[in-house]
Amino acid sequence: MSLISLKDRKWSITESIIIILLALVPLFVTFPYRVNIFLSWEGAYRLSSGQIPYKDFGTPLGYGYWIIPAIFFKIFGPELITLVKAQVFINIIAGFAFRSILKSLDLPKGARLLSVLVFVLSYSFFNFWPWYNHTVIVYELVGISFLLKAFFSNSRQRSYAWMAGAAFFVFLSIFTKQDGGGMAFMLCLVLLAYNCFQTKRWIDFPVFIGAFILIAVFMIKPLMPGFAYWFNHGQPPHSSRLAMNDFTDEIMGGSDWIKGYLVLVVLCLVAKVRQWNTWLLQRRQVLFALLTLGILGEAAIFQVTSYTPPDNNIFFHSFAFAFIATYLCELLKVDISRPKAMLGATLLVLFWWSGTWWKYVGRFADRLFPTHEVADAHNPNHENVVNRRNFMLNTDTIDIPVSSWVFSSLKPFRKVYMPESTVKGMDRVLALPIVKEKRENIKVLNMTELTPLAAAMPYKLETGPDYPLWYHLGVGMFNRQLATFKQKVQEGHYDLVLFEYAPNLNNFFPFALREELKKDYHQVDTFYAPRRPVNAIIEVYVK
Structure with a gap:
């Protein structure tokens, strides 16, 4: 092998090591539940189960x-x-x-x-x-x-x-x-x-x-x-998202x-x-x-x-x-x-590009140089200390810091931590009498981000050429599908309905269906959705 080709090979090996080594890092850490990852999971789950896009589900x-x-x-x-x-x-x-x-x-x-x-x-x-x-x-x-x-x-x-x-x-x-x-x-x-x-x-x-x-x-x-x-x-019914002034x-x-x-x-x-x-x-x-x-x-x-x-x-x-x-x-x-x-x-x-890797090194730096606790801003007996870490007061009473999230015992959620309310809420859902009685024959409508419950419960996913993969009204489904869901709710088609209410998101899960559920089903439980900040709740309905 010539000296030139040996040098070329060293460059190639170095580049390959950089690509592979940094790509492998995620295999050695755990993760908080990521917003919207439910869509990745359900699409992959349906395909891996043999379902055919546009025939068994629409997207x-x-x-x-x-x-x-x-x-x-x-x-x-x-x-x-x-x-x-x-x-x-x-x-x-x-x-x-x-x-x-x-x-x-x-x-x-x-x-x-x-x-x-x-x-x-x-x-x-x-x-x-x-x-x-x-x-x-x-x-x-x-x-x-x-x-x-x-x-x-x-x-x-x-x-x-x-x-x-x-x-x-x-x-x-x-x-x-x-x-x-x-x-x-x-x-x-x-x-x-x-x-x-x-x-x-x-x-x-x-x-x-x-x-x-x-x-x-x-x-x-x-x-x-x-x-x-x-x-x-x-x-139609899709709408264009293009507007010249946006560009x-x-x-x-x-x-x-x-x-x-x-x-x-x-x-x-x-x-x-x-x-x-x-x-x-x-x-x-x-x-x-x-x-x-x-x-x-x-x-x-x-x-x-x-x-x-x-x-x-x-x-x-x-x-x-x-x-x-x-x-x-x-x-x-x-x-x-x-x-x-x-x-x-x-x-x-x-x-x-230190911002991409410092969050890992920073964990060790925080231990070497710990932040001193500051005095309670509302306590007149201590000198108030104001710095870049506390000049803003957090008034969000329902925010759940990721440091307090926990792991679920359910296999599909392994190595992924979520708010404790979410984990306990899922356990309560699986403990419901209707879930234990009907087992795999249960009819479930899961309009939440907890799509892996289909494998954890388990239950059979609905299919059909007019069934949407996800439920964002105007994006993943439309009025025709909403009318079908409303009719099924009115007829009591589902044994169990999980609905995520996210008031700050425009029909991320259709508000009109929630109104129908309130009339035709009994709400038996509620718990936080796995979001940060916590701006959505999951409601549990039974017939």
């Missing part, structure tokens, strides 16, 4: 988001902690896809390693749970990595195989979330158009489009006709990181490029610039179309960093791959 999204969690449910069982294991795998895929993109663009090894570190710290490390706004980008990254491999493949047959793989993962991206996936498709078309123009291989364009259409038909046609109703492409307000009134990166990218290009006609012939450099600018544009739009949680779009940091670091090192004649330079740059990156 405004495609089922790409649940594929990996469902496979992990089949292997490890339908526990919440299995979702964490699935996310570990997703994070590893994301890291290697990003690395593959940088390799195809032939980035210098030092800039590539630092960019991989930025990607892991800024986008993967703190993502412990699967969520569609993350998975959609991961599929996009895999699709782009395959597309770039197709561009630079020496074999025409292999190039077409990579292109078909790119079309498949871009379709999965759309089949996970329409906004991010749609932008991934358009970005790939831009890259493909430029590559076809430079190589004069115009056949690549219809090959990619044709592969995408064939895959889409193969994946969608068996799901009809329910797919046409459920999958949101702007048709202008967010982009012009905020988006400081995105706009700052854009300015730096443009400055780097202006500083380096002397003859634009010559530069436009440099395929890798132009593709790198188009990809970076495309990712920044996608992030600017994605933050508006997928507005919760607010950090959905931070995948742009690593692409912008990779571009700026590569150009600056070349312009300044800095060899970032030298050991001392790499060490210094790594420490700077770790300092930059």
Whole structure:
């Protein structure tokens, strides 16, 4: 083995260690119950049980988001902690896809390693749970990595195989979330158009489009006709979430990181490029610039179309960093791959993204430098002490700090802690006479975030082409489904109903159904939902 190939291998091994090691961290810790993780669990549970989307349940999204969690449910069982294991795998895929993109663009090894570190710290490390706004980008990254491999493949047959793989993962991206996936498709078309123009291989364009259409038909046609109703492409009863002033307000009134990166990218290009006609012939450099600018544009739009949680779009940091670091090192004649330079740059990156890892180290720092207790603000016999930890008085009397949450003995909730009220409330539900008498034949409507109760009780989930996967009125279900639920409640169809009342969330669980339950069922219990802050309660109803 030559000395050069040995050095290359060391760089690759280091990058792989960074990706895998940091992805494995969640396997060694426990977690509080995460808001909205119920959707990840139920979708994966239904798929792993053999249910078919749009025939056994409806969802405004495609089922790409649940594929990996469902496979992990089949292997490890339908526990919440299995979702964490699935996310570990997703994070590893994301890291290697990003690395593959940088390799195809032939980035210098030092800039590539630092960019991989930025990607892991800024986008993967703190993502412990699967969520569609993350998975959609991961599929996009895999699709782009395959597309770039197709561009630079020496074999025409292999190039077409990579292109078909790119079309498949871009379709999965759309089949996970329409906004991010749609932008991934358009970005790939831009890259493909430029590559076809430079190589004069115009056949690549219809090959990619044709592969995408064939895959889409193969994946969608068996799901009809329910797919046409459920999958949101702007048709009634779905409503558009797009408003021009939302984009202008967010982009012009905020988006400081995105706009700052854009300015730096443009400055780097202006500083380096002397003859634009010559530069436009440099395929890798132009593709790198188009990809970076495309990712920044996608992030600017994605933050508006997928507005919760607010950090959905931070995948742009690593692409912008990779571009700026590569150009600056070349312009300044800095060899970032030298050991001392790499060490210094790594420490700077770790300092930059310290917020993602300090919460773990901070636990030990708190023990070494404990905070002194402050005097009671209402006690006149002690000197009042005001500092940054207590200048605001917490008047929320129902807030339950995570430090007081406890674990449940129910297997699906293993290694996940929740408010004690939630844990005891679930135990009381399982101890109800109706639950013990009817066992698996019990008819349950569970409109709460405690979807793993389906495996803990257990009970059989309702199915049907008009049955929603989740119950957010106007998002996951509509008036037609609400009318069906109201009729079933009026007829006493369910033996047990669990309803989560979240007054601050707009019909997260439909308020109208709660009003119907109050008239036709008996409320026998109530307890807190597993949220922080506690802004929702779970009500238990029986016939």
